[in-house]
Amino acid sequence: MKKPGMDLTGLDLTQPNAARVYDYFLGGAHNFEVDRQAAEKILRVNPWLADAIRENRHFLRRVVRRLTSSGVRQFLDIGSGIPTAGNVHEIARQTAPDATVVYVDIDPLAVAHSQELLTGSDGVSAILGDVREPGRILADPTVRALLDFDRPVGVLLGGVLHFVPGDVDAILDPLRTVLTESSHLVITHAATTSTVKTSGRFTMDGAGLTLRDPDEIRAMFDGLTLLRPGVVAVPEWLPEGAGGTDPAPVDSLSFAGVGRKD
Numbered sequence: 434m435k436k437p438g439m440d441l442t443g444l445d446l447t448q449p450n451a452a453r454v455y456d457y458f459l460g461g462a463h464n465f466e467v468d469r470q471a472a473e474k475i476l477r478v479n480p481w482l483a484d485a486i487r488e489n490r491h492f493l494r495r496v497v498r499r500l501t502s503s504g505v506r507q508f509l510d511i512g513s514g515i516p517t518a519g520n521v522h523e524i525a526r527q528t529a530p531d532a533t534v535v536y537v538d539i540d541p542l543a544v545a546h547s548q549e550l551l552t553g554s555d556g557v558s559a560i561l562g563d564v565r566e567p568g569r570i571l572a573d574p575t576v577r578a579l580l581d582f583d584r585p586v587g588v589l590l591g592g593v594l595h596f597v598p599g600d601v602d603a604i605l606d607p608l609r610t611v612l613t614e615s616s617h618l619v620i621t622h623a624a625t626t627s628t629v630k631t632s633g634r635f636t637m638d639g640a641g642l643t644l645r646d647p648d649e650i651r652a653m654f655d656g657l658t659l660l661r662p663g664v665v666a667v668p669e670w671l672p673e674g675a676g677g678t679d680p681a682p683v684d685s686l687s688f689a690g691v692g693r694k695d
Contacts (some may be wrong), residue, residue: 505585
């Protein structure tokens with residue numbers, strides 16, 4: 434479901450773009466030389482970043498599979514970037530072919546790329562939206578057409594809230610309120626107790642990270658049942674293949690948690 438008529442007039446396609454830089458870190462093909470150069474410059478200062486982003490993507494795969502196995506068939510991915518290199522709808526449809534997904538991003542270029550990539554994919558779309566305006570996202574006609582909030586929905590906030598300074602309850606309250614029974618809220622967030630030590634203040638497109646401690650991240654799930662293993666470093670959230678031996682420790686910038694509406 435492609436949303437027509439997005440006006441890209443005035444946008445400078447010769448400048449690096451955060452969504453395409455992230456795509457490069459993930460090994461995707463939807464980036465340009467200017468993005469690759471910007472990515473390598475960032476890595477020289479923050480050499481941990483590519484691994485941290487890939488760990489977040491591994492977590493996304495695990496959590497989407499968990500949610501589909503528990504009956505979730507609808508996903509709202511806010512701050513999605515470009516849905517490539519292991520995107521939500523492809524992961525979900527491996528076990529739930531009827532899954533529907535709406536991707537939301539603040540970047541018009543990311544949304545335009547997404548709409549092109551999603552052409553011909555029924556039940557999947559991308560819209561322009563700001564996480565700081567959850568009411569507008571929830572009221573968007575595309576969201577309302579594809580997602581039924583009277584049935585379980587998985588709301589994904591992967592690596593987006595740490596770009597919002599101050600109190601995030603005004604963002605989370607409408608999202609937690611709209612969730613019906615068996616819906617889930619998924620959050621990854623840069624943490625003060627991370628094993629990764631950043632070199633100065635990391636920024637992306639001028640937005641700096643607001644690091645929060647695990648208790649602050651845990652509070653984001655108020656009113657929901659926090660699923661095991663709770664709020665933990667991203668690689669420690671139900672790693673695949675965990676069993677007889679402990680997995681090798683992996684540096685992680687972000688912590689993750691999943692809350693269920695009961």
